[in-house]
Amino acid sequence: MKVKASAPGKLMLFGEHAVVYGYPCIVTSIDSEINVEIEETQTLKIEAPGVKNLSFVNETLKIFCEKFKVSSNLLIKTSSDETLKYGLGSSSAVTVALIKALCNFYKIDISKREVFDLGYKVILNVQGVGSGFDIASSVYGGTIYYIKGGQIIESLLVKKLSLIVGYSGVKADTSKIVKSLKPDFKIFDKIGKIVEEAKISLVNSDWKKTGELMNQNHKLLQELGVSTEKLDKMCEAAVVSGAYGAKLSGAGGGDCMIALVPENKIKNVESSIISVGGEIIKVKNNI
Incomplete structure (x- = not known):
């Protein structure tokens, strides 16, 4: 018997770093997914070419199999959208997708909250630190307001955002x-x-206001010292060419920025980001 499950990546909209210390954040899921396929074998075998850190797979298996007293003699195959390699939550997505696949395989019915709790435990065990927002995004999807450890996981009724990812x-x-x-x-x-x-x-x-808040959030992340000259240039280029606002998205130090853009300015903003050395990543959000 083979079973499959998938989970989406994420984009942090507001609140990175502060969320680790108990402040709220807002995160949205994207259409880039990790897929996990499981079938029974004599010994554990993992085929995960797109997963950079197998610790998340191994720890998920360990925690799940110990909790539910089931065998880990499985063939686990993963595949993922290429875009997830850009720091868009692949570790959490593979963790959540594997938990869902294991539940399907062993016919174990658990709630989204229980999936989150298991996934968050994996993240803490592997990384030592983490707020769990990316696990919550992979579990619940859409756009959520979140506080560390899942103290609050609130789905927001937000229209699909006109976001550019660089x-x-x-x-x-x-x-x-x-x-x-x-x-x-x-x-x-x-x-x-x-x-x-x-x-x-x-x-x-209110996209104009949202854009202004993005600019303010980015400025504070600059003050924290987590932005880079390249990210700053990309954000500035986006705003100058017509974006409502722009900011780095995630931990900083590299990876991605996001820009909220009027529909009629998308091409202009994309060209401006490319002109300063950025690469446009095509993803849909609020999935």
């Missing part, structure tokens, strides 16, 4: 950046207030 060309080490960041609670307080305002502006489809 890759800086530099791969970031999220865990390393989060661990090395010296917390600045004055900045985190400001970011927390921005998240609360963005929650309202997103639900109201």
